[in-house]
């Protein structure tokens with residue numbers, strides 16, 4: 001059995017994929033397959049024990065255990081919530097088109113957004129992730145942050161799409177991936193508008209090397225694209241310097257929080273691509289990065305939550321904490337001013 005304190009390192013994945021012309025080398029394919037095994041939820045489940053919440057796991061403690069520390073750090077600041085979708089608000093399921101969030105999670109996120117600006121940051125197409133979440137009051141950053149839109153709030157909605165010049169070629173790469181993967185049972189290619197995903201959630205493990213080679217063969221012809229691996233998915237996107245971390249910075253800036261000490265961003269995500277956002281928070285020295293994972297990982301996040309159910313518990317506590325804080329403020333104000341004022345809901 002694997003040691004429960006094992007740290008899965010993204011850097012051990014053999015994913016140094018920036019060198020064109022070698023995507024189909026044996027060493028590269030082997031590295032991809034190793035990473036596919038390491039990042040596979042079912043593989044992890046069969047080999048590991050639940051996350052250790054004991055004090056010995058001090059490097060990345062549970063965000064639930066450290067809730068008071070997080071809220072104390074945010075005192076006097078505006079919390080801004082950023083959340084990934086797949087594996088964070090919804091469970092990872094075999095069919096990516098069926099990755100629905102529960103009604104309870106939706107209700108929780110809806111309440112959350114009444115107290116804090118809230119953004120969903122996903123690798124999926126923005127329209128697709130909106131069709132899952134269905135909350136118009138949120139900000140959405142699809143395609144790994146390359147397609148950003150906010151609620152209109154009576155005026156023009158924030159809209160930012162830094163990779164529009166890639167749209168025709170993305171369609172070309174999409175079609176090429178459909179052709180090369182068509183004979184691999186279970187492989188599905190998803191067009192996320194500004195990036196592409198090749199899901200291998202339903203591909204048998206003995207076909208993973210073959211699939212990695214197929215995807216690599218396409219990327220060799222398109223050096224302006226790069227590949228990263230997520231949980232049971234290959235992510236293919238333009239090599240522009242834009243990622244979930246840049247999307248986080250862009251949204252903070254758009255809402256007037258650039259270089260501002262009065263904001264406390266909380267970013268929750270489960271994937272390698274979320275590391276870009278965790279890194280931004282570390283460099284800012286503000287906010288909290290929370291990795292969703294059943295096992296400790298080599299991460300830039302500060303805290304861990306095990307799975308979407310724990311994410312929901314954390315979000316509910318935030319809502320309750322904020323509601324209570326507001327009530328206390330109102331009651332104090334009423335006492336000081338000697339007037340009766342209605343309590344907030």
Ligand SMILES: [Mg+2]
Nearest residue numbers: 084086087271
């Ligand atoms: Mg995810």
